[in-house]
Amino acid sequence: xxxxxxxxxxxxxxxxxxxxxxxxxxxxxxxxxxxxxxxxxxxxxxxxxxxxxxxxxxxxxxxxxxxxxxxxxxxxxxxxxxxxxxxxxxxxxxxxxxxxxxxxxxxxxxxxxxxxxxxxxxxxxxxxxxxxxxxxxxxxxxxxxxxxxxxxxxxxxxxxxxxxxxxxxxxxxxxxxxxxxxxxxxxxxxxxxxxxxxxxxxxxxxxxxxxxxxxxxxxxxxxxxxxxxxxxxxxxxxxxxxxxxxxxxxxxxxxxxxxxxxxxxxxxxxxxxxxxxxxxxxxxxxxxxxxxxxxxxxxxxxxxxxxxxxxxxxxxxxxxxxxxxxxxxxxxxxxxxxxxxxxxxxxxxxxxxxxxxxxxxxxxxxxxxxxxxxxxxxxxx
Amino acid sequence: xxxxxxxxxxxxxxxxxxxxxxxxxxxxxxxxxxxxxxxxxxxxxxxxxxxxxxxxxxxxxxxxxxxxxxxxxxxxxxxxxxxxxxxxxxxxxxxxxxxxxxxxxxxxxxxxxxxxxxxxxxxxxxxxxxxxxxxxxxxxxxxxxxxxxxxxxxxxxxxxxxxxxxxxxxxxxxxxxxxxxxxxxxxxxxxxxxxxxxxxxxxxxxxxxxxxxxxxxxxxxxxxxxxxxxxxxxxxxxxxxxxxxxxxxxxxxxxxxxxxxxxxxxxxxxxxxxxxxxxxxxxxxxxxxxxxxxxxxxxxxxxxxxxxxxxxxxxxxxxxxxxxxxxxxxxxxxxxxxxxxxxxxxxxxxxxxxxxxxxxxxxxxxxxxxxxxxxxxxxxx
Numbered sequence: 045x046x047x048x049x050x051x052x053x054x055x056x057x058x059x060x061x062x063x064x065x066x067x068x069x070x071x072x073x074x075x076x077x078x079x080x081x082x083x084x085x086x087x088x089x090x091x092x093x094x095x096x097x098x099x100x101x102x103x104x105x106x107x108x109x110x111x112x113x114x115x116x117x118x119x120x121x122x123x124x125x126x127x128x129x130x131x132x133x134x135x136x137x138x139x140x141x142x143x144x145x146x147x148x149x150x151x152x153x154x155x156x157x158x159x160x161x162x163x164x165x166x167x168x169x170x171x172x173x174x175x176x177x178x179x180x181x182x183x184x185x186x187x188x189x190x191x192x193x194x195x196x197x198x199x200x201x202x203x204x205x206x207x208x209x210x211x212x213x214x215x216x217x218x219x220x221x222x223x224x225x226x227x228x229x230x231x232x233x234x235x236x237x238x239x240x241x242x243x244x245x246x247x248x249x250x251x252x253x254x255x256x257x258x259x260x261x262x263x264x265x266x267x268x269x270x271x272x273x274x275x276x277x278x279x280x281x282x283x284x285x286x287x288x289x290x291x292x293x294x295x296x297x298x299x300x301x302x303x304x305x306x307x308x309x310x311x312x313x314x315x316x317x318x319x320x321x322x323x324x325x326x327x328x329x330x331x332x333x334x335x336x337x338x339x340x341x342x343x344x345x346x347x348x349x350x351x352x353x354x355x356x357x358x359x360x361x362x363x364x365x366x367x368x369x370x371x372x373x374x375x376x377x378x379x380x381x382x383x384x385x386x387x388x389x390x391x392x393x394x395x396x397x398x399x400x401x402x403x404x405x406x407x408x409x410x411x412x413x414x415x416x417x418x419x420x421x422x423x424x425x
Numbered sequence: 426x427x428x429x430x431x432x433x434x435x436x437x438x439x440x441x442x443x444x445x446x447x448x449x450x451x452x453x454x455x456x457x458x459x460x461x462x463x464x465x466x467x468x469x470x471x472x473x474x475x476x477x478x479x480x481x482x483x484x485x486x487x488x489x490x491x492x493x494x495x496x497x498x499x500x501x502x503x504x505x506x507x508x509x510x511x512x513x514x515x516x517x518x519x520x521x522x523x524x525x526x527x528x529x530x531x532x533x534x535x536x537x538x539x540x541x542x543x544x545x546x547x548x549x550x551x552x553x554x555x556x557x558x559x560x561x562x563x564x565x566x567x568x569x570x571x572x573x574x575x576x577x578x579x580x581x582x583x584x585x586x587x588x589x590x591x592x593x594x595x596x597x598x599x600x601x602x603x604x605x606x607x608x609x610x611x612x613x614x615x616x617x618x619x620x621x622x623x624x625x626x627x628x629x630x631x632x633x634x635x636x637x638x639x640x641x642x643x644x645x646x647x648x649x650x651x652x653x654x655x656x657x658x659x660x661x662x663x664x665x666x667x668x669x670x671x672x673x674x675x676x677x678x679x680x681x682x683x684x685x686x687x688x689x690x691x692x693x694x695x696x697x698x699x700x701x702x703x704x705x706x707x708x709x710x711x712x713x714x715x716x717x718x719x720x721x722x723x724x725x726x727x728x729x730x731x732x733x734x735x736x737x738x739x740x741x742x743x744x745x746x747x748x749x750x751x752x753x754x755x756x757x758x759x760x761x762x763x764x765x766x767x768x769x770x771x772x773x774x775x776x777x778x779x780x781x782x783x784x785x786x787x788x789x790x791x792x793x794x795x796x797x798x799x800x801x802x803x804x805x806x
Contacts, residue, residue, distance in 0.1 A: 134753075326437045
């Protein structure tokens with residue numbers, strides 16, 4: 045919570061839940077990344093929060109943008125970034141979207157299989173684009189991460205060499221390797237084994253006459269929720285040590301893609317307690333229903349993965365266990381039940397609550413109008 | 426799939442995934458419910474699909490509406506239903522929303538605790554509304570249902586009597602009992618035990634001088650996905666038998682709230698295969714990425730709950746296991762992985778696929794713009 049957000053909420057007249065993002069915090073986060081990894085370019089992961097004011101600020105500060113779709117590329121360009129500062133980082137792209145990105149000037153693309161390389165080759169031929177670079181994403185085990193990982197993106201490192209060679213043979217620039225150590229990654233040493241794989245791919249490609257240039261270190265930088273997390277400088281140190289260990293004095297060009305780490309702690313949701321009840325007289329836990337839930341912006345409570353800090357006007361009072369749920373008529377719209385959430389006994393219907401660390405992955409996850417409730421409103425200040 | 430949908434898709438020019446809803450199927454479904462339970466009023470659960478054309482059709486056919494919010498109430502009224510045909514069926518309501526509903530003429534409200542009764546009492550005093558009816562929702566075990574259930578709605582039956590008595594003492598009409606046997610309920614006999622509880626509440630209230638009138642039998646009527654489900658007439662028979670068994674010849678007024686059962690089978694999503702790949706040369710399962718996923722309308726694949734039938738132009742060809750995923754850069758956007766989905770080996774990138782049974786709980790679950798992808802488009806024909 046910042047004084048600026050507190051002041052904004054004091055003066056707010058609107059009804060319904062909202063998230064307020066303090067751009068000053070985003071600015072500090074950007075410089076923290078720039079200082080911690082001075083030789084690494086920052087590609088902000090637009091999907092975390094694509095608010096126009098936020099993108100304009102980051103573009104002005106010098107940030108590049110990691111984009112998941114043509115729409116996000118257009119947002120990055122509209123915010124003032126030139127096309128050479130944009131990466132089309134989604135490994136799953138329609139061929140016509142690749143062509144559109146090439147027309148917009150984008151030259152850096154993620155792939156994780158040969159079929160995706162061939163789409164880029166065809167789109168390149170169609171548009172006549174030159175200097176098209178691809179990097180291959182590799183699988184990473186994601187140990188230590190809090191948001192559920194899957195094998196959705198990337199291929200095994202042994203396959204990556206073939207994918208990059210395929211790109212090279214098809215007239216694309218085999219540019220490098222990317223990986224993602226898992227979202228909300230609490231272990232600063234998680235980059236080590238992925239960098240070992242990356243350097244092995246660099247060596248194997250070199251034996252095939254292909255000189256890779258870049259390692260995309262991905263995101264995974266955490267926001268502080270209920271648990272403490274290491275600061276950005278500790279990530280910077282650990283990553284630099286791992287880079288030196290695996291690449292010696294031939295350090296590759298590097299980029300990072302912070303999303304949550306850039307905007308998570310800059311946002312606060314204000315919500316309202318709609319109902320507090322018990323299911324039977326014997327229940328020990330209260331059910332606390334807010335006017336925001338899993339379908340209104342708090343999708344990352346899925347499987348109770350992210351545990352947001354919640355502040356109330358009763359903080360410091362005695363607390364008891366609560367099941368926390370959203371306002372919809374959907375029985376899956378329950379946020380914390382397996383591990384009940386402790387809230388003050390004096391919490392009342394109509395109270396406002398503040399949900400911290402909600403600057404990333406909230407607004408865009410909102411459903412369009414589930415149960416007739418509007419999507420989460422956002423204010424950037 | 427209907428001929429009308431097939432014809433519509435053949436002529437469609439638009440890009441990106443869409444759902445097409447055939448209103449003729451909805452019309453048949455409405456009459457199937459009306460025939461199967463001739464003495465029961467149908468309250469369509471608007472949250473399942475609030476398309477204006479759909480609501481207009483149902484209003485014209487005589488349907489009433491179960492609404493989760495003021496916005497849904499306004500949609501029901503705009504579609505031509507009078508306020509006496511609307512139920513505010515959400516047990517979690519802001520007091521100002523209750524007041525707004527009363528001002529709009531709505532008189533039927535769901536509750537599951539005393540605090541909610543008191544909100545309705547205060548809103549009634551504020552607005553001067555007369556004849557305000559409340560029904561109390563009770564917990565149900567939901568055995569046999571496919572969509573994850575929780576204890577989110579309802580109280581234990583023993584508490585319901587106190588809640589209804591509280592309403593009676595506060596000047597509201599203690600009108601009845603509601604329950605929900607669980608969404609996509611495949612067991613036609615699931616209503617039996619809930620009706621036993623309801624009749625016990627009727628008797629207990631009678632001993633306290635309160636005569637309840639109505640049993641809200643809820644929804645839960647299934648749509649056919651991959652597994653066969655019983656037809657509506659079998660549900661009608663089983664419910665009528667259970668009603669007679671527990672209420673004898675003093676049958677209460679009854680209502681049902683079909684949502685999925687009314688529109689699920691009326692809709693088909695057309696989507697596109699964006700990528701097919703493997704993670705390593707040894708993988709047996711292919712990864713098939715569509716341009717729609719968990720955040721673009723298929724949220725009910727959460728925990729792999731709902732397994733949609735998927736048709737391709739290669740149906741009948743040899744099939745192999747696939748992991749099915751959406752187009753976003755979100756590792757949680759994977760639909761079927763624990764139990765792989767069988768699809769033809771000849772499926773290709775760029776192929777269209779048809780996802781059946783997607784008329785309910787798709788459009789409204791769509792995220793506003795996650796990863797820059799627009800929400801699911803809908804056409805009603």
